[in-house]
Amino acid sequence: MKIVAITLDRLRLDLDPPLLAAWDPEPRRHFDATIVRVHTDDGVTGIGSGDTMAGFEQVEHLFLGRNPLDIVRHVKAIETANFHGGRYWPLEAALWDIVGKVAGLPVATLFGNAARSLPAYASSAELKPPQARAEAALRAREAGFRATKIRIDRDRVAEGVAAVAAVREALGPDFAIMVDLNQSWRMAGDTAAATDLAKTRELVRRLSELDVFWVEEPLPYADIDGFRTLRAENPGVRIAAGEMHPSVPELLRYLEHDVLDVYQMDVVLAVGMHRARTLAELARLKHRAFTPHSWTNGIGVLANLHVAAGVGGGPYFEFPYDPPGWTPERRDFMLAEPLMINPAGELEVPTAPGLGVELDEEAVSRWRIRSRR
Structure with a gap:
């Protein structure tokens, strides 16, 4: 099994009224989410999200063509990439989603x-x-x-x-x-x-x-x-x-x-x-x-x-x-x-294999502000 593509959907939900979060210097008028999808040559796709994945395009090549099940290797690669400015842990979540789907078990x-x-x-x-x-x-x-x-x-x-x-x-x-x-x-x-x-x-x-x-x-x-x-x-x-x-x-x-x-x-x-x-x-x-x-x-x-x-x-x-x-x-x-x-x-804990993520593709399309595929 190999990783053949990693796609990012950057979404933005407008917040009206805004969220007055205690930790934010200013009211939060939108809520951003980046969805990471790791595609494999076996047709299994893993989904993750969390941080912004800003700048990931510069390190994507470190993962393409690799076996998605090699988790320890990927964690070490993410850590080297994170050192230079990003936080790419949503990618690891997507990889674990693949591991669970391949095993037929929830990640937990x-x-x-x-x-x-x-x-x-x-x-x-x-x-x-x-x-x-x-x-x-x-x-x-x-x-x-x-x-x-x-x-x-x-x-x-x-x-x-x-x-x-x-x-x-x-x-x-x-x-x-x-x-x-x-x-x-x-x-x-x-x-x-x-x-x-x-x-x-x-x-x-x-x-x-x-x-x-x-x-x-x-x-x-x-x-x-x-x-x-x-x-x-x-x-x-x-x-x-x-x-x-x-x-x-x-x-x-x-x-x-x-x-x-x-x-x-x-x-x-x-x-x-x-x-x-x-x-x-x-x-x-x-x-x-x-x-x-x-x-x-x-x-x-x-x-x-x-x-x-x-x-x-x-x-x-x-x-x-x-x-x-x-x-x-x-x-x-x-x-x-x-x-x-x-x-x-x-x-x-969802009983489905992997993380149990079920996307609303219509919502993804509606709120997408940028996609890299």
Whole structure:
């Protein structure tokens, strides 16, 4: 079997009204998605998505004519290409989709088959006043979710803490609450400094008193000592990070020095499926959790789900969900059906071979802004 072509469809969904994501410097007026298709001479096509694949045309020749099943070789090739500016992990997802289809098995089965589904948490996007956030959490629980994640802006801490308190009061002690401070990395154009360690220590203490399950990305990735300080001072709350950390050696350093309680590497944005599986296994062996970031689109959600379910990640899986600003229909506009949790609040691994991606080709054509075939 050989790779005979790699095609990219670049899609753009207009967002009206725009999404006011907490981490974006400006309102998000469109949502972009790049679909990668790896075509083989046997007629099997793999599908992946996640990062932009910008500049991939310059390295495409590294993969053409190769056996798509040679995953380790391809991972190493992607890493060399990534060093020079891109993040081409959606290509690896498409290759795993081929592996699963050839084997006749879901990719999660190939990764260990530890779980057929994972409890999902409703991962919010927007900053909302306390009452509005509590009402959104109540609606999420009605939809089946057992947990939610709330964003706190570094310039609106008091409002953020009040929102957490309102959700805790409205939903009681049995509903899990995570908090994301979005301080480990920055979107392009966001040049503000992260909140200093002293203020972050105070904030995490206040969140611990509200029985927050974890506090995510509280500090820049480089502040390893700061992360360890937060963990030591707040034994009642977990510290989570790593979603966009692209350095496997640095993540190994985190594991060696026991920096985090929860590791969150996104398999289509950060280190890929194969490497994330290795790091996740190490985290699990050290009695630490792995539950990946999954804020891309439904294809990226599925890639992360297969790895997490394969290795027994959890205890919750991130499900981007914050109606009306962010819905499964917006997130998965390129899919035949948007992904949704089951009545038990869990996201099920598709039983189809590969990743289980079913594209809506009409939607792909409608929202395509550029194609390279």
